[in-house]
Amino acid sequence: xxxxxAAPPLRFEQALAELDGILxxxxxxxxxxxxxxxxxxxxxxxxxxxxxxxRDAEQKVKLLTNVSEEGGxxxxxxxxxxxxxxxxxAVRNTPKPARDLGITE
Numbered sequence: 001x002x003x004x005x006a007a008p009p010l011r012f013e014q015a016l017a018e019l020d021g022i023l024x025x026x027x028x029x030x031x032x033x034x035x036x037x038x039x040x041x042x043x044x045x046x047x048x049x050x051x052x053x054x055r056d057a058e059q060k061v062k063l064l065t066n067v068s069e070e071g072g073x074x075x076x077x078x079x080x081x082x083x084x085x086x087x088x089x090a091v092r093n094t095p096k097p098a099r100d101l102g103i104t105e
Contacts, residue, residue, distance in 0.1 A: 010046075012053045019046045 010018065022043040025031055031039060 009049055009053075012050060015046045015050050015053075019043055019050065022046070 009015075022039045025039055026036055026043075
């Protein structure tokens with residue numbers, strides 16, 4: 001049996017398709033007990049992987065939509081002053097060409 005633990009994680013869709021195949025194999029009852037246990041173990045591993053990927057995706061969606069744990073909208077003010085100050089500081093720190101050194105603001 002191949003060593004699935006050393007293999008990189010499958011994409012969600014691939015893992016789900018393999019999990020579906022394992023389920024069909026176990027349901028048809030034609031596998032040996034040893035093979036059924038190995039397939040079941042692989043299925044548990046795939047299920048954990050899929051659950052983790054779904055959890056990660058859910059967290060990303062929550063961050064992108066700013067949804068609080070209670071399900072409500074999480075509004076955060078946009079600190080535009082800090083962004084402007086940062087941009088001004090970047091402009092001030094940009095070296096000026098030699099011909100512009102005599103010009104004052």
